[in-house]
Amino acid sequence: MTPPTDIKTIGVFGGTFDPIHNGHLAIAEFVRLKLSLDRVIFVVANDQWLRKYPPEASATDRFKMVELAVKNRTYFSASNVDIVRHGHTYTIDTLRDLHAQLGDSVVMKLIIGTDAANSFHQWKCVEEIQSFATVVVVGRPAIRVNSPLLGSDLDIDIQMEYLEGPMVDVSATMIRNFNKCHKQIEKLTTQAVTDYIKTKGLYLE
Numbered sequence: 263m264t265p266p267t268d269i270k271t272i273g274v275f276g277g278t279f280d281p282i283h284n285g286h287l288a289i290a291e292f293v294r295l296k297l298s299l300d301r302v303i304f305v306v307a308n309d310q311w312l313r314k315y316p317p318e319a320s321a322t323d324r325f326k327m328v329e330l331a332v333k334n335r336t337y338f339s340a341s342n343v344d345i346v347r348h349g350h351t352y353t354i355d356t357l358r359d360l361h362a363q364l365g366d367s368v369v370m371k372l373i374i375g376t377d378a379a380n381s382f383h384q385w386k387c388v389e390e391i392q393s394f395a396t397v398v399v400v401g402r403p404a405i406r407v408n409s410p411l412l413g414s415d416l417d418i419d420i421q422m423e424y425l426e427g428p429m430v431d432v433s434a435t436m437i438r439n440f441n442k443c444h445k446q447i448e449k450l451t452t453q454a455v456t457d458y459i460k461t462k463g464l465y466l467e
């Protein structure tokens with residue numbers, strides 16, 4: 263990725279993106295506007311160590327779908343920094359690598375959903391993550407954030423900014439399940455991503 267020259271505040275939005283969907287795009291745009299971000303970088307995880315099951319699509323396909331979804335959206339871009347690094351994906355490594363690419367003058371905001379926020383206290387190097395980026399939690403339907411409470415029970419100082427957000431009730435699981443049952447997925451993600459899923463025969467039994 264070429265280091266941007268004129269960018270000051272960046273949203274870092276990591277995920278498995280198996281596949282990327284309208285919920286991801288809606289919260290990224292919401293946070294971008296709310297916090298006046300210059301750009302949101304979608305960082306595709308190689309292997310989320312906390313995830314209970316492996317992704318169904320390859321890292322290459324997941325990255326390609328993110329590229330398709332952000333194409334023609336001026337303020338969004340895709341990063342494969344976690345895929346290139348290989349192995350388990352830890353957010354602290356993502357932030358270190360992006361900081362090295364982008365430089366000291368860039369302020370990073372780490373965007374996570376409430377489910378991710380609730381496991382945040384288990385992440386590797388929580389304090390160091392917070393020294394690299396402000397953590398911004400965005401609401402997700404039916405998942406309440408309890409991380410600050412969990413954090414206060416532990417010997418870790420967790421500071422999170424909470425934004426309610428657009429509350430879009432879509433998940434990647436929903437898309438994978440719908441596609442397996444031959445239910446329409448067009449309204450859940452972009453047309454280009456839908457076409458990619460169909461063409462490549464992803465998310466079938």
Ligand code: ATP
Pocket residue numbers: 276277278279280285286289373374375376377378379400401402403429430431432433434435436
């Ligand atoms: P899966 O259903 O496979 O678990 P997912 O829809 O949760 O996938 P991920 O790629 O795992 O998607 O999520 C990446 C990040 O986006 C996480 O921080 C997650 O909390 C957040 N996120 C995903 N979907 C939404 C949504 N609809 N609203 C708010 N946040 C979301």
